[in-house]
Amino acid sequence: xxxxxxxxxxxxxxxxxxxxxxxxxxxxxxxxxxxxxxxxxxxxxxxxxxxxxxxxxxxxxxxxxxxxxxxxxxxxxxxxxxxxxxxxxxxxxxxxxxxxxx
Amino acid sequence: xxxxxxxxxxxxxxxxxxxxxxxxxxxxxxxxxxxxxxxxxxxxxxxxxxxxxxxxxxxxxxxxxxxxxxxxxxxxxxxxxxxxxxxxxxxxxxxxxxxxxxxxxxxxxxxxxxxxxxxxxxxxxxxxxxxxxxxxxxxxxxxxxxxxxxxxxxxxxxxxxxxxxxxxxxxxxxxxxxxxxxxxxxxxxxxxxxxxxxxxxxxxxxxxxxxxxxxxxxxxxxx
Numbered sequence: 001x002x003x004x005x006x007x008x009x010x011x012x013x014x015x016x017x018x019x020x021x022x023x024x025x026x027x028x029x030x031x032x033x034x035x036x037x038x039x040x041x042x043x044x045x046x047x048x049x050x051x052x053x054x055x056x057x058x059x060x061x062x063x064x065x066x067x068x069x070x071x072x073x074x075x076x077x078x079x080x081x082x083x084x085x086x087x088x089x090x091x092x093x094x095x096x097x098x099x100x101x102x
Numbered sequence: 103x104x105x106x107x108x109x110x111x112x113x114x115x116x117x118x119x120x121x122x123x124x125x126x127x128x129x130x131x132x133x134x135x136x137x138x139x140x141x142x143x144x145x146x147x148x149x150x151x152x153x154x155x156x157x158x159x160x161x162x163x164x165x166x167x168x169x170x171x172x173x174x175x176x177x178x179x180x181x182x183x184x185x186x187x188x189x190x191x192x193x194x195x196x197x198x199x200x201x202x203x204x205x206x207x208x209x210x211x212x213x214x215x216x217x218x219x220x221x222x223x224x225x226x227x228x229x230x231x232x233x234x235x236x237x238x239x240x241x242x243x244x245x246x247x248x249x250x251x252x253x254x255x256x257x258x259x260x261x262x263x264x265x266x267x268x269x270x271x272x273x274x275x276x277x278x279x280x281x282x283x284x285x286x287x288x289x290x291x292x293x294x295x296x297x298x299x300x301x302x303x304x305x306x307x308x309x310x311x312x313x314x315x316x317x318x319x320x321x322x323x324x325x
Contacts, residue, residue: 024135027244031135034237038139 006032007057009050010040018050106217107158108179111169112298113208114154115180116269118170119305120201121147122312126189143198143234150227157219171316175309176301183265185302188258192245196258199238200266200282205231207277208270242285259286267295 003025010021021040026032029051036049087093124144131137155166162169183201188194209231212224245251259282266282267275275295283290 025133026135030240034233034240035135035139037233038142039135042142 003027004029004032005054006036007052007054008036008040009052010046011048012046014047018048021046021049023054104161106220107161109220110154110158112179112181114151114158114169115178116184116201116205117147117154118151119178119180119184119308120197121145121151122308123184123187124194124198126187127194132191139237143237146230146234150230153223153226157223167316171313175306178301178305178309179298180305181265181269181298182296182300182302183262183269185305185308186262186265187304187307188262190258192251192254193258193262195238195241195245196255196262198234199242200259200262201269202231202235202238203281203285204266204269204274204278206235207274207281211274246286256286256288260291263290264293265296267293268297268300 004027005023005025007023008021009018011018024032024035024039026035032051036051040046040049084093121144124140124147128137128141128144131140151170152166155169159165159169183197186197188197206228209224209228213221213228215221215224242255245255263282267278270278279290
């Protein structure tokens with residue numbers, strides 16, 4: 001009987017991003033609401049749920065990386081040491097505060 | 103035993119037995135999601151029973167566990183509706199729905215009680231029962247949506263109707279009849295309610311199972 005699949009996104013606290021929590025099958029949206037409450041808020045571990053019929057999801061999977069684009073990522077740079085240098089130049093370096101923003 | 107503890111034990115026993123009966127579907131419900139949901143509802147009912155036993159236990163100088171598991175089968179006060187073993191889906195749904203409808207009426211009366219502890223626990227239970235009612239109503243609609251479902255629901259309701267009336271005291275029964283008839287759009291038979299205090303054969307069977315661990319380790323099982 002259950003013929004729809006719902007993907008569930010869960011928000012743990014107000015202001016936090018929704019995260020994929022799992023999926024389940026249900027015969028319709030009304031049943032889906034009931035099951036979602038039981039599965040993802042049984043211990044009041046969520047403040048909000050998004051129930052998305054899997055059919056509403058538009059997947060993009062063809063994401064080739066023909067040229068190495070890793071240089072575009074920031075994780076190769078140490079922002080911390082650069083910040084430190086910049087602060088030294090500016091004469092605003094003080095011990096133990098700031099500088100961790102990266 | 104005061105009138106107050108009598109009342110608390112009646113409702114607690116109802117919730118405990120219904121929870122046990124519904125939990126008989128764990129692992130074999132019609133589909134996985136329903137299995138998890140119904141098992142969760144069953145646990146909620148047992149949680150309600152515990153809260154009510156605790157209130158009664160405080161007054162009787164005993165514990166919730168002793169009230170739940172150490173009485174003899176004939177001492178339980180649960181209504182017959184929750185004693186019956188009906189491991190058939192339409193009957194399970196009919197029982198759930200009839201019980202929740204009756205329970206809503208009963209809780210409505212208790213919420214207006216002068217006893218603030220009882221009014222408080224009734225309000226708390228009612229907030230959770232609201233979700234059980236949504237679940238039961240959804241299933242009633244699903245059954246009503248097809249000819250076969252309607253027939254099976256009708257048969258189940260007719261069979262359980264005298265037991266459902268027995269959940270409530272005399273003065274609350276007309277309200278139950280009115281709600282059930284309005285929902286099903288038909289008149290229900292004028293039957294003699296099965297009064298509280300009747301012990302079905304199934305009660306002793308369930309009691310054997312329910313108390314087996316407790317009886318095998320009277321000092322308390324260590325987990």
